[in-house]
Amino acid sequence: MRKLAAGNWKMNGTSAELSELDALAKVHAESSVDVLICPPATLLSRAADRAGNSIFVGGQDCHAAKSGAHTGDISADMLKDAGATHVILGHSERRTDHGETDATVRVKTVAALGAGLLPLVCVGETESERDAGDTLDVIRSQLAGSLPDDLNGADFVVAYEPVWAIGTGRVPTLYQIAEVHELMRAELTGRFGSSANETPLLYGGSVKPGNAAEIFATSNVDGALVGGASLKASDFGAIIQALEAA
Ligand SMILES: O=C[C@H](O)COP(=O)(O)O
Numbered sequence: 001m002r003k004l005a006a007g008n009w010k011m012n013g014t015s016a017e018l019s020e021l022d023a024l025a026k027v028h029a030e031s032s033v034d035v036l037i038c039p040p041a042t043l044l045s046r047a048a049d050r051a052g053n054s055i056f057v058g059g060q061d062c063h064a065a066k067s068g069a070h071t072g073d074i075s076a077d078m079l080k081d082a083g084a085t086h087v088i089l090g091h092s093e094r095r096t097d098h099g100e101t102d103a104t105v106r107v108k109t110v111a112a113l114g115a116g117l118l119p120l121v122c123v124g125e126t127e128s129e130r131d132a133g134d135t136l137d138v139i140r141s142q143l144a145g146s147l148p149d150d151l152n153g154a155d156f157v158v159a160y161e162p163v164w165a166i167g168t169g170r171v172p173t174l175y176q177i178a179e180v181h182e183l184m185r186a187e188l189t190g191r192f193g194s195s196a197n198e199t200p201l202l203y204g205g206s207v208k209p210g211n212a213a214e215i216f217a218t219s220n221v222d223g224a225l226v227g228g229a230s231l232k233a234s235d236f237g238a239i240i241q242a243l244e245a246a
Contacts, residue, residue: 003216004157004200004223005240006036006120007230008060008088013039021050023233024240029054033223033243036086037230041074048083058086058120061094064107076108076115086118088225090146092163102145110148113155120157120202120225121146123184127164135162135176136183143187153195157202158184159225165205167227174218177203181220209238216246 009017021037028035029052036056039047048057059079063070066077079087089112090105105121112119123142125135139160147156160180165171172180181201188196203215204225215221223243229235 001154001198001200001222003033003243003246004036004202005033005236005243006058006086006088006157006159006202006223006225007038007236008091008204008225008227009037009039009043009231010060010093010227011040012231013043015043015046017231018043018046018050020231020233020236021047021055024237025051025054027233027237028240031240031244033240035240038086038088041079041082044079044084045082056085057083058088058117059084060088060091062087062089062108062112062115062117064104064111066111076111076117080115080117084117086120086157087112088120088122088159090122090142092122092124092161092166096163102142105146106148109146109156113148113151118155118157120159122159122161122204122225124161124163124166124205130162130164135180139180139183140187143184144191147191149191151192152198153188153192154198157200158188159202159204160184161204161225167206169206171206171211171215174214177215177221178219181218185220207239209235209242212239212242213246216243 038058062076063073125138200222207224
């Protein structure tokens, strides 16, 4: 499996920030890992044009329906048409801000696959769930509910993002990351067989140039989903380099 460095720009970036993408595309044209940028939808088409063949471009969400009366939403087919190859689904900010449940994520995953997009399905515990000792149960349950049946492991990506680590500068210990990633690999193998060895398992939550190498050296970590540090080509470039070296 190829490793994946994914950048989620969230609700950041206007035309001016496309220069960061240009800088990345220049430096990482021949990367040994896959590089993905998920800009806001308003930039998707232009980002796809400028990313060329060296960087994948993805959406940050899609609607479960192919089309219809859903003001403000975007379908998987529309993302694909705009040049996307991937889509983030079930990010904790979608779960919190828009009430998305595992069932919502599951139908969106089906829609994404139907449009030919590679879904990055996000899971992660809140701080109170971790404090209560429920982390592994939460992850197990989110994986079970968010992923449809009969998948091939190569057809999707899972991102483990502890909610309390997102944008906070706080990162789980390497042991905690390894524990969750081992559980995810085992759960996916139980469900999808040996093809689960082809599922990239990303860690996300305050990944920076300074901590990327040790996170990437952790067992069953195949890349990262990066928020804040993906907005600057120099920072994201350093994270990509750490993944290339891992
Ligand atoms: O999608 C990305 C994650 O939410 C991580 O964000 P962050 O790197 O700013 O903590």
